[in-house]
Amino acid sequence: MAFPCLDAIESRSETLKAGARPRPSSGPEPSYTSGVTLTYQCHKPLELDWGGVLPEFNVAYESWGEMNAQKSNVILLHTGLSASSHAHSTPANPQPGWWERFIGPGAPLDTDKYHIICTNVIGGCYGSTGPGSVDPGNGEKYATRFPILTMQDMVRAQFRLLDGLGIDKLYASVGSSMGGMQSLAAGVLFPSRVGRVVSISGCGRSHPYSIAMRHTQRQVLMMDPHWNRGFYYDGIPPHAGMKLAREIATVTYRSGPEWEQRFGRRRADPGKPPALCPDFLIETYLDHAGEKWCLEYDPNSLLYVSKAMDLFDLGRENQLATQSRRAARGNGSQAGSLLHCSLTLPKTPYEEQPESRGDDAARIEPVSSRPPADLVLGLAPLRDTPALVMGVASDILFPAWQQREVAESLRLAGNRNVTHVELSEQMSLFGHDTFLLDLKHVGGNLRMFLT
């Protein structure tokens, strides 16, 4: 039997070994190229939530539209997991950006009215400091010596940029997916500096299914021998692991009903006998998505940024625990400095607690549709901030109940200016990627909220 899918991987390894960098021919995703960006260099250390420190760091950013004299029309646009700051084309980089149609004169992010800034997150690989950057402490690339990050760390770095640009208060903080997490985090961390919050297909805390899906992506990547515990920068990158990680990610980004319509049960070549390599159209589609992306993003950035998504929890308890870790470090206590991960699996199997299973008989309290009190308390800093929370019924990664949970928590926290929109399956079957594709509904609601 022929295995063209394995041949392709082996041949790419050979090409990479010879020093060349094969480029995917074209791609379905927006141009996540770094192109030409502006860079803000911060020389003041950034203390991170889990004990690490970046002694200095860069934030790559791009902007569109004029900033007014009062600097009161600035919108900070947060990206999804793997996007660069290139949300829209610029004179310096005319390639279309990942939100090209959403930004421009008369567009939902209207450049006739607003000055829009988009950054590459710290931990990323498109110009901001991340695991592929050089550690000023030893002159070598950080690799997996890079510290664990949180969404809040990324947001603090963005606000250092705003400080550097003399921007005191945002007109709005806008983001989708991971950007939707950051948008909320910005409002919680800096309530007096954020005029409005928009969170599209985001959440208030990561739920176990989404952590599970990111876990599997990280595991296939880390099991690629070329990953080499993160030290691959002088060798062959773990392109096979990245390809598989992207295939799993793509399963979470779209929806079954979309694929039913788009591919059904059709095979790429029904005239040939079944193959173990990609055969059904859905398989060749996933294979293509993985092929295109496997050299487009730094594998270590994927690990760090995706872990930061897992750690996301705006609940009050987590915020207090983080504050006390940071305070302990300020006092010089070791408790605040958890730099080295020594987590091992427990020796005895985990014993499930009856109440955690949700069995009717064991349930202590009746299930409530109210959001957890901890999240309501955690979102209290946003009580006076007008908020747009948008979700998509076909999204399996950030399911619509999570945006309902955020909207309801904000209302229970006392916010009387919450707009909640849920796009039904009749409106979009694009699942999580709806925010990239649906200009009419996503863009339309965004425009309405901002004006």
Ligand SMILES: CC(=O)SCCNC(=O)CCNC(=O)[C@H](O)C(C)(C)COP(=O)(O)OP(=O)(O)OC[C@H]1O[C@@H](n2cnc3c(N)ncnc32)[C@H](O)[C@@H]1OP(=O)(O)O
């Ligand atoms: C979690 C977070 O924080 S953010 C996550 C956000 N999501 C992502 O990052 C995923 C990004 N998604 C993309 O980049 C998508 O390509 C989008 C949204 C920009 C565009 O989606 P669509 O227009 O529907 O295109 P899609 O990517 O589904 O498919 C088009 C590509 O697949 C190819 N294709 C389609 N069907 C098949 C098939 N059966 N077999 C092989 N290839 C196929 C097309 O030829 C095309 O290839 P090309 O891009 O190389 O020309």
